[in-house]
Amino acid sequence: ASMFYPVPGLTLGGLVVEERTGEVVHRDGGNVAGLYAAGRTAGGICSNSYVSGLSLSDCIFSGRRAGAHAVEKALDTNA
Structure with missing residues (x-):
């Protein structure tokens, strides 16, 4: 039997996101429509270091x- x-865990950096929407930015510079990154999966304030306690507020905001x-976007599509 395996033990778990x-x-x-903590990541520093993350995916590049469009600042206003949180959509992931493709390496060619365009947004990946419908793909979002939030919290530590998105690059943000703590991309190079970690500020204790900031993760929770970063996750909530993003x-x-x-x-x-x-x-x-969903409401615009269904209208």
Whole structure:
């Protein structure tokens, strides 16, 4: 039988996102429509170091931003 243990993880850097929407930016410079990154999966304030306690607020802000844009796009599509 295998033993599993929770391990805290942290990434520094992450995917490049469009600042206003949270959409992932393709390496050619265009946005990847419908693909969002939030929290530590998105490059942001702590791309080169870690500020203790900032992860939670970063996740809340960037998740809310991405969610709001996704809803806006869904409503535009269904109108």
